[in-house]
Amino acid sequence: MVTTPLLRLVFVADLAGTFLFALQGALIAVRAGLDPVGMLVLAFSTALVGGLIRDVLIGALPPVAIKDWRLASTAFLAAALVYLFGSHALRLPMLPIIVLDAAALGLFAVAGTIKAHGAGVNGLAAALLGTVTGVGGGVVRDMLLARVPLILHSEIYATAAFAGAVLVVIGLRLRLPLALVALAGGTVCFVIRLLAVWQGWSLPKVPY
Amino acid sequence: MVTTPLLRLVFVADLAGTFLFALQGALIAVRAGLDPVGMLVLAFSTALVGGLIRDVLIGALPPVAIKDWRLASTAFLAAALVYLFGSHALRLPMLPIIVLDAAALGLFAVAGTIKAHGAGVNGLAAALLGTVTGVGGGVVRDMLLARVPLILHSEIYATAAFAGAVLVVIGLRLRLPLALVALAGGTVCFVIRLLAVWQGWSLPKVPY
Amino acid sequence: MVTTPLLRLVFVADLAGTFLFALQGALIAVRAGLDPVGMLVLAFSTALVGGLIRDVLIGALPPVAIKDWRLASTAFLAAALVYLFGSHALRLPMLPIIVLDAAALGLFAVAGTIKAHGAGVNGLAAALLGTVTGVGGGVVRDMLLARVPLILHSEIYATAAFAGAVLVVIGLRLRLPLALVALAGGTVCFVIRLLAVWQGWSLPKVPY
Numbered sequence: 282m283v284t285t286p287l288l289r290l291v292f293v294a295d296l297a298g299t300f301l302f303a304l305q306g307a308l309i310a311v312r313a314g315l316d317p318v319g320m321l322v323l324a325f326s327t328a329l330v331g332g333l334i335r336d337v338l339i340g341a342l343p344p345v346a347i348k349d350w351r352l353a354s355t356a357f358l359a360a361a362l363v364y365l366f367g368s369h370a371l372r373l374p375m376l377p378i379i380v381l382d383a384a385a386l387g388l389f390a391v392a393g394t395i396k397a398h399g400a401g402v403n404g405l406a407a408a409l410l411g412t413v414t415g416v417g418g419g420v421v422r423d424m425l426l427a428r429v430p431l432i433l434h435s436e437i438y439a440t441a442a443f444a445g446a447v448l449v450v451i452g453l454r455l456r457l458p459l460a461l462v463a464l465a466g467g468t469v470c471f472v473i474r475l476l477a478v479w480q481g482w483s484l485p486k487v488p489y
Numbered sequence: 490m491v492t493t494p495l496l497r498l499v500f501v502a503d504l505a506g507t508f509l510f511a512l513q514g515a516l517i518a519v520r521a522g523l524d525p526v527g528m529l530v531l532a533f534s535t536a537l538v539g540g541l542i543r544d545v546l547i548g549a550l551p552p553v554a555i556k557d558w559r560l561a562s563t564a565f566l567a568a569a570l571v572y573l574f575g576s577h578a579l580r581l582p583m584l585p586i587i588v589l590d591a592a593a594l595g596l597f598a599v600a601g602t603i604k605a606h607g608a609g610v611n612g613l614a615a616a617l618l619g620t621v622t623g624v625g626g627g628v629v630r631d632m633l634l635a636r637v638p639l640i641l642h643s644e645i646y647a648t649a650a651f652a653g654a655v656l657v658v659i660g661l662r663l664r665l666p667l668a669l670v671a672l673a674g675g676t677v678c679f680v681i682r683l684l685a686v687w688q689g690w691s692l693p694k695v696p697y
Numbered sequence: 698m699v700t701t702p703l704l705r706l707v708f709v710a711d712l713a714g715t716f717l718f719a720l721q722g723a724l725i726a727v728r729a730g731l732d733p734v735g736m737l738v739l740a741f742s743t744a745l746v747g748g749l750i751r752d753v754l755i756g757a758l759p760p761v762a763i764k765d766w767r768l769a770s771t772a773f774l775a776a777a778l779v780y781l782f783g784s785h786a787l788r789l790p791m792l793p794i795i796v797l798d799a800a801a802l803g804l805f806a807v808a809g810t811i812k813a814h815g816a817g818v819n820g821l822a823a824a825l826l827g828t829v830t831g832v833g834g835g836v837v838r839d840m841l842l843a844r845v846p847l848i849l850h851s852e853i854y855a856t857a858a859f860a861g862a863v864l865v866v867i868g869l870r871l872r873l874p875l876a877l878v879a880l881a882g883g884t885v886c887f888v889i890r891l892l893a894v895w896q897g898w899s900l901p902k903v904p905y
Contacts, residue, residue, distance in 0.1 A: 310641075311694075311695045313637070313642075314642060314694070315637075315641045315642045315694070316641070316642055316643065316691065316692040316693075316694050317692045317693070317694070318640060318641060318647045318648060318692060319640075319641030319642050320695075322641055322647075323641075333546075337545060337546070337753060337758075338749075338753070338758065338759055338760060338763055339758065339759050339763075340758030340759060342545075342546065342547065342548030343546055343547050343548060343608070343610055343614070344546060347546055347547075347610055347614045347617075347618070348610065348611070348614070349611075350611045350612075350613045350614065353613055353614070353617065354613065363695070364695055367695045367696060368695070368696060370695075400759070402759055402763055402764065403764070403766045404766075405766045405769055405770065406759070406763045406764070406766065406769070409763075409769065410763070420841075424632055424840055424841065424843075425628075425632065425637065425638060425641065426637055427632075427635050427636055427637050427843050428843055429729070429731075429841065429842055429843050430841060432734060432735075433726075433731045433732070433734060433735030433738055433739075433841065434729075434730060434731045434732055434735050435732060439734045439738075440734060483732065484732040484733045484734060485732075485733070486727075486730070486731070486732050486733070487727045487736075487779070487780055487783045487784070487786075488783060488784060518849075519902075519903045521845070521850075522850060522902070523845075523849045523850045523902070524849070524850055524851065524899065524900040524901075524902050525900045525901070525902070526848060526849060526855045526856060526900060527848075527849030527850050528903075530849055530855075531849075541754075545753060545754070548756075550753075550754065550755065550756030551754055551755050551756060551816070551818055551822070552754060555754055555755075555818055555822045555825075555826070556818065556819070556822070558819045558820075558821045558822065561821055561822070561825065562821065571903070572903055575903045575904060576903070576904060578903075632840055633836075633840065633845065633846060633849065634845055635840075635843050635844055635845050
């Protein structure tokens with residue numbers, strides 16, 4: 282059974298992940314020369330559009346990113362902080378950002394997979410929608426910047442999210458305890474992502 | 490109470506706004522070197538995709554842009570006129586276009602906010618979805634052209650729509666008469682937009 | 698009446714079309730320098746996102762591309778084959794690909810129109826959604842590559858799909874036998890597309 286304190290913990294973690302992804306989106310907006318509207322849009326996109334696409338596709342309308350004002354507010358707060366602290370924000374140290382980002386990726390992928398699975402889609406779709414929850418916002422952000430999304434050509438990022446998502450689907454099918462399944466999936470995503478950054482891994486391309 | 494003549498007026502205004510936005514989309518398609526298919530797609534996108542996204546997100550499916558054939562037909566008619574009048578259309582005077590565009594923006598933002606609010610989403614979401622109704626089509630049009638959407642980096646445009654949308658939400662919450670609320674919201678959007686163009690305002694960016 | 702063997706035939710044809718479109722998406726991903734994740738995403742987009750957009754807009758959620766794991770699996774299989782056969786895959790002969798692509802376009806446009814019409818939208822919307830089923834995936838693929846979608850500026854492609862879709866709508870309205878209507882619509886799309894490639898037709902642009 283999912284206990285209330287656990288649910289509250291998940292919600293706080295969700296807000297924290299939203300804040301962190303939004304922070305990155307706003308920073309990227311500044312570097313791209315966008316104005317405050319662009320910062321708000323990129324913060325929202327990066328943090329919330331992955332889950333929004335998932336909710337549209339499973340028919341959970343309106344999406345939670347629309348229904349719960351705390352999510353959008355958190356994203357906009359992150360953009361406002363980047364705006365207020367300006368060039369200081371651009372000098373944030375990389376290492377903690379990468380570590381926190383990997384944690385947020387794992388969290389989003391796991392939570393997205395569990396939600397999609399609960400909506401009754403098949404296992405492959407649940408894992409794909411979990412991955413979309415983690416990486417979809419960044420893809421739309423890059424499309425708004427007229428750039429080929431980073432995850433399509435370099436780094437192990439979507440792959441880490443998908444690995445965690447697959448583990449969650451397997452765990453759910455085996456009816457293992459939810460907390461255990463979530464922890465295992467998130468950890469696998471987190472570890473693969475950090476190992477990939479640390480070792481400079483990337484997927485082998487087809488020679489052309 | 491909303492009277493039938495008022496509803497009819499709103500519908501006519503909606504068609505007029507659709508026509509004007511579609512005209513702009515088709516003109517931008519010509520300037521970008523697109524063919525007639527591109528003109529139709531950009532006319533449809535500019536005029537109708539903002540409302541279409543709003544309808545998807547509030548679960549009003551199929552979206553009104555799909556359900557009511559008069560909307561798509563109006564957009565395609567605008568594209569056809571641009572095609573027929575070719576280079577003449579490209580020399581349309583700027584000033585009336587800017588004024589009419591500001592009016593259509595106000596209309597779309599207000600109507601979108603009222604519809605989203607009526608679907609039961611929270612106030613922040615209603616204002617955001619109203620803004621999306623006004624500016625979302627232009628964003629998708631710019632994405633189709635592989636350009637960074639104009640509203641993300643310059644001009645006061647989404648800001649004007651959002652200001653009008655917020656006023657509408659406040660008015661609806663205070664249970665003020667709908668016609669008054671709509672008029673006030675649309676006027677605020679219209680005036681802010683025109684003042685911004687006239688004075689060359691733009692939002693202050695974060696120095697980088 | 699639709700017989701079961703006919704339905705099975707349609708399903709097999711659908712999988713074949715999915716496979717072919719996915720193959721093209723994966724090849725384009727390789728040429729664009731994407732990694733395996735990009736190949737999977739472009740294969741899925743090209744083959745399945747058109748129908749996915751249709752399903753979202755008619756409210757058939759989750760979309761069949763999510764609900765039926767065989768569709769996504771077929772798209773990923775095509776990407777895997779391109780990956781395994783690498784540079785050989787890039788030297789596939791053009792002619793059969795163009796012919797098969799035209800056949801798949803007709804199939805998708807016809808099947809999409811019939812499904813949208815069955816969902817109760819008006820005739821114009823059904824034809825547009827059928828066209829989106831055929832060409833929408835390629836549009837999103839091009840947007841992911843930060844390119845202006847090919848169908849917006851050259852070739853007779855969406856036009857062929859729309860012509861076939863319109864014929865299907867007319868046939869359905871006249872209550873002609875479904876198999877006949879589908880065959881006629883698909884053939885018209887197929888023939889127009891091949892004639893256009895063969896003769897180098899394109900739509901006349903507005904001179905600028």
